[in-house]
Amino acid sequence: MISSTVLFYGNYVLCLCLGLLCVVFVSYWNTEWRGGFAWDASFLQFNWHPVLMVTGLVVLYGNAAILYRIPFTWSQRKQRWKLVHAALLLSSLFLSILGLCAVFDFHTGYHIPNLYSLHSWVGICTVVLFTAQWVLGLVGFLSPCSPLGFRKLLKPVHAWMGMAIFILSLASCLSGINEKLLLALNSTAAYSSHPAEALFANFLGVLIVAFGLVVLGILSNQRWKRLEPGQESSRVIVTRDMMTDMQCFYSIIV
């Protein structure tokens, strides 16, 4: 049997590779087929939008979410890794807001209304929730004056909100790639005629899905959860059957 730690690191390396591929693919798509980048309220400024959203809201965010699962960090002080977690998420938030600025500036320049599509509604909700989650996380988990009872209450909400934001990020990116290809290609080579750009960008979507599923797989595995203070390395569920069998009990806790 492969050990849990080896299995984790296999998944972690896969996650890092898929994340890197997502960034390379989204950058190559916008360089090769969309004309590259600028910050002048033109179409070239829009091209920063998918790159910054995929890099910030999906890849950096996903890596920040699984940080506490790395077994290497378990023996070290949690406070240090809390700071790394918060810093990674702050970078992710900064890139996401910059990505929103890119599209809002472009819309203003071309007199296109903002926030009309479902993609934009889901996307803006994701960034707003992410901002609220980051501030609440800072106040609840990094502020020294946050009471222990509040932290305990906040923790499951923080974990669920974190997963919700990541899922919304994935949905935003997939619907965004779909929207961009429908709007950009139908005036030249129709999306439905399977041009090379469409296949490449669809494949970027598949990579984002694969990355997301590996991250959610890591998060949902209870064996890879960092143990909280007072817990030992072997977690045991106590059942009445075990309790009545006291000679068995001592072998369990060793």
Add this chain to the structure above:
Amino acid sequence: MISSTVLFYGNYVLCLCLGLLCVVFVSYWNTEWRGGFAWDASFLQFNWHPVLMVTGLVVLYGNAAILYRIPFTWSQRKQRWKLVHAALLLSSLFLSILGLCAVFDFHTGYHIPNLYSLHSWVGICTVVLFTAQWVLGLVGFLSPCSPLGFRKLLKPVHAWMGMAIFILSLASCLSGINEKLLLALNSTAAYSSHPAEALFANFLGVLIVAFGLVVLGILSNQRWKRLEPGQESSRVIVTRDMMTDMQCFYSIIV
């Protein structure tokens, strides 16, 4: 403090209401603005596609996924609820495949290529994975000759795949609504001018997101997991601190 059971039923009622609203909204959208339904390879046949996908792949699937979490079912034999779970998922799968037939027939009638958009790629992957998951679930958990070791190995994979399929269903539906509005509205009232249909269908997307997040919230809460045979109603994590404190130990297991 609200008890865990009351909190569950609050979430469950919310989930049922949101699911019902999703079905009402997707049906009303396609009746009021898209001309209603037929099965004649026309645009009216296409209209079955969003209705069947939202009803089958999201609402029925989500309800089937949280079935084991209902505290009312915990005291009853699991085999009975396994059959209900499998039947609900089979209905969900049937509606989803019917929903695919609706769009493939329509495409054939209008000579539109199949499976070109990212929405269609994610959607078809979702239904293929769902079919594989259902067959594997039937063989692994309902077949009497399935060995216990295989069931234990399959269970976490089944749970993770189930969650992955649900997330892909949500992403498929959101990107599909976005795609439909972009394709259907830009020839008449542009999507970007915020026509009533666009706002209504976007709100359907918001309802789908809300339903999905409530389902995932229920699934991620460890306190609402059905206990397996041999486990008791109070789960206790054994820590070394507890073990050295034996007088405390007896109070824990009661």
